[in-house]
Amino acid sequence: MPESAAFRDDRAHVFHSWSAQRALAPAVVAGGEGAWFWDEAGRRYLDFSSQLVNLNLGHQHPTVVRAIQEQAATLCTVAPTFANPARSEAARLIAEIAPGDLRHVFFTNGGTEANEHAVRMARHTTGRHKILAAYRSYHGATTGSITLTGDPRRWPNEPAMPGVVRFFGPYAYRSAFHASSEEQEGERALAHLEEVFTLEGAHTIAAVILEPVVGTNGILVPPDGYLRGVRELCDRHGVLLIADEVMSGFGRCGEWFAVDRWGVVPDLITFAKGVNSGYVPLGGVVLGPRVYETFAQAPYPGGLTYSGHPLACAAAVAAITVMRDEQVNATVRRLGEEVVRPRLAKLQERHPSVGEVRGLGLFWAIELVRDRDTREMLVPYNASGAAAAPMAEVAAACKERGLWPFTHFNRVHVVPPCVTSAEDLALGLDILDDALDAADRYYTGV
Structure with a gap:
């Protein structure tokens, strides 16, 4: 041909x-x-x-396509300083399905920006600078998020953002802890993470970022109890937990968010991809109250021209509605x-x-x-x-x-x-x- x-x-x-x-x-x-x-x-x-x-x-999907067409006929774009029905409804729906007390949404254009902003929010909220990220992970390709990323795509982009510290997450098939069972793998992975907290100085750690189910780097489902253990460790030391749900969220794991399977509530959730099936670029950060209150009276030092783009948000509203109805x-x-x-x-x-x-x-x-x-x-x-x-x-x-x-x-x-x-x-x-x-x-x- x-x-x-x-x-x-x-x-x-x-x-x-x-x-x-x-x-x-x-x-x-x-x-x-x-x-x-x-x-x-x-x-x-x-x-x-x-x-x-x-x-x-x-x-x-005809419902999502139609929603984009109808929004385009009404209003294609508007600056993020304004309110807009599509943006408002998308935020409301995401807040409704988010776990626990996560009730506010900062919109981005995709997952990499969501992780960049989640880290920025965590550092401002805690006044600390270190971020713990797993070796087997992918968090995006902008300067900060590629530093968070554990897989080899990070290597040619170094040096990049300072303050990122690595840890091993659970992976029983190729255990870094010589574990003989899933339960033992979870226990030893938590003990390892706790030691990283100690050796790095827990008072210097702003957040732990992890994929609740690791995506590109292996589809690693954590042992039961692991995520809850990470949550408890973070709470003990005033460290924020960021759940990168860019790949695992919005139905991929059979839940709105993968953390729902284990009943864990992070401080921040980052999302993108499945929120509107990628029909129009959209991502975001769902904020819990500790982070939100940090910026309730003081301005958040970040933003995007296309934050909460109406076409993307209309697609998200339709996608979430379809997921519920079907x-x-x-x-x-x-x-x-x-x-x-x-x-x-x-x-x-x-x-x-x-x-x-x-x-x-x-x-x-x-x-x-x-x-x-x-x-x-x-x-x-x-x-x-x-x-x-x-x-x-x-x-x-x-x-x-x-x-x-x-x-x-x-x-x-x-x-x-x-x-x-x-x-x-x-x-x-x-x-x-x-x-x-x-x-x-x-x-x-x-």
């Missing part, structure tokens, strides 16, 4: 994120509906990536337990390269290994080029069969739209089953 104008113009003028520019040959996406999208040649793909794990309501959270919990979990368990039985499967809701990881006994990763940590070829083969096998996967390091993540049908889920898992034969060819264990 000859190159299209869209492809030629992209290669001539678009500078892509996280990429070596001349190595790219991006597919030109022409349209989408629900859990599917198609390229300009008409080839259809089942979207098991939700684009970038943000398309929770799928492509072109009981999306309950459906996601059911699909996760009744369809995804048992099917992934069977994949693990059938494919020796599957070392572990883990997740909840529609937020799952398949960890691929060369040897189950040693747990050697299918490809090395942060592999690229020839070293990453086995994972590239798995991804190519998925795409050849009409499935668009999400891969990271040695993992395939199962993160389809939250409105994916049970039939499409089963189809996608069947395709994954076939594609994993490519990983099995590299297996060296017994």
